[in-house]
Amino acid sequence: MTSKKYILGVFEDEDVLLNAIEKTRAAGTKIYDVFSPYPIHGIDDVLGIQRSRLPIVAFFCGLCGTSFALWMQIYMLGFDWPMIIGGKPHVALPSFIPVTFELTVLFAAFGMVITFFIISGLRPTLKVPVMDVRSTDDKYVMAIELKEGTDISKLNDLLRSNGAVEVNQKEVVK
């Protein structure tokens, strides 16, 4: 059982929050995470969040779907049990397009979503590590991890002077 302490700055406006993030980072303080009720436009830049590479995952999963679908149809109707259907060749590629397209979409969508769940740690669980429940309603919460020897009052001043309406402490037991 390890526990970590966080200091939470609660904000009431997204523009104030974005400004506070910039100021906090400029002051050399590392921000653990920011919690908001909806995606804030422009927060990625100020927090330095890299552009997600999930589209690449989707592309390669889609490619797997395309290959699998083509292999499946060509193998089954062309080689494993060839039959003449409607006078078409055994490997009638034009009529394999619909199934190939559908499986491409299916693999791309599921591959990307499953990757998203895994890398973000999203899984059904009863105990949810929410820092401040108001952050899913109408407040924005900036969490800064407290390490040994961090000056709490200085952090408090920094957050308050940048527009935090509340500054709280929270201990999270892992």
Next chain:
Amino acid sequence: MQHVSPIREPLVTGGKTYADITEDVCRQVEAKPNMRWMIALGVSLVFLGIFIYSVYRTLWFGIGEWGLNKTVGWAWDITNFVWWVGIGHAGTLISAILLLFRQKWRTSINRAAEAMTIFAVICAAMFPVLHMGRPWLAYWVLPLPNTFGSLWVNFNSPLLWDVFAISTYFSVSLVFWYIGLIPDFATIRDRATGPIARRAYALLSMNWTGSAKHWSRYETVSLILAGLATPLVLSVHTIVSMDFATSVIPGWHTTIFPPYFVAGAIFSGFAMVLTLMIITRKTFKLEDYITLEHVESMNKVITLTGSIVGVAYITEFFIAWYSGVEYEQYAFINRATGPYWWAYWSMMTCNVITPQLFWFRSIRRSLTATFIISIFVNIGMWFERFVIIVTSLHRDFLPSSWVMFSPTSIDIGVYVGTMGLFFTLFLLFAKFFPVVNMAEVKSILKSSSGVSHTHNPGASMHGTAPNSHKHD
């Protein structure tokens, strides 16, 4: 900071704050069900009972319980299948295509519209499965290794394409819908007081905390899913239309079918969204979120797609004459003047004439008129499929096999019953799930609510609101 457009109407009225949105949407999830909801659910369950009874008769006594005969081997079942799938398409259009086009008005209706998609596809899937006669062998449509008959499924058949198209469409729509629900489930979880509600919504919300990193990925995933769902929804109705277009039946064998079916699907789907939304906004007091602006926008889509459908009907007639093919010409003359003339003219009236009333702004913005016209469109689109299917089949190449089709009570029971299934699912959704996407509505509130927010005393006190973060 607050941008008020001189041209565009606000998307959220009533001067709502973020907390108000949470409160307004969570209210009916948390409150005890009201009387109106209970009565509606009761009625839906009666219709669900009719569905179960009709399905029991169909399975126990066989497909002979339906009014099909040797000439008309497909009738209400496939009509209802196409009708339901078409209705489903509006949900994907609103959530995916309008997302790609950055249409912000979609945010307050996309949740319910996507739910409608999923439930409509469930209803649609009932018909081909029941028409198999032996639904317990439904897995035969999958390419599984086996030791009976011709060994693999026929990948040249549009019916098999349908299997892949509908199941992919259903799964991807479900995932898209669920991804959007996760943050809202988290909101409900964090407000929940009862132990059951807290646990249920904790499981559903998948550990969501609203972290900036997660939101960033969430937006990427939504965008890519929208990009995947857009060609998917077009492919689904294209493939459904190929069930007909790849055959050699006069009246079916036409290349116009895919775009014509897709336009018809969007047309009927928006009508169903309007029918449902007008009831939902009233019942759950969501008038500030689903405004007349939303209704008007949807009515414009209905006018556009209704006109495309109208042009398609006329084109079909022209091409039948221009082709010089006697059978093709007869099929169309028979549609308009034969024994099913009433179905054809119901279709023409409901689909071509009624949506043109939306050229008048006052009708476009009238809830009563919109509600009535949306019902007309739903009826018209059902007749469209009935006309295409039954009139093309009932008088085939050999006059000695000409027959009429009339539905049995079981046919009617299965159809009416799927409405019970649909509304039961929709009412359960409306009670236990957030019907409006709270997170997305909150994200557009600042730029489109039409009032400036004074809920940030902290900001004004310190005077630190920067101008560097412009919201477009």
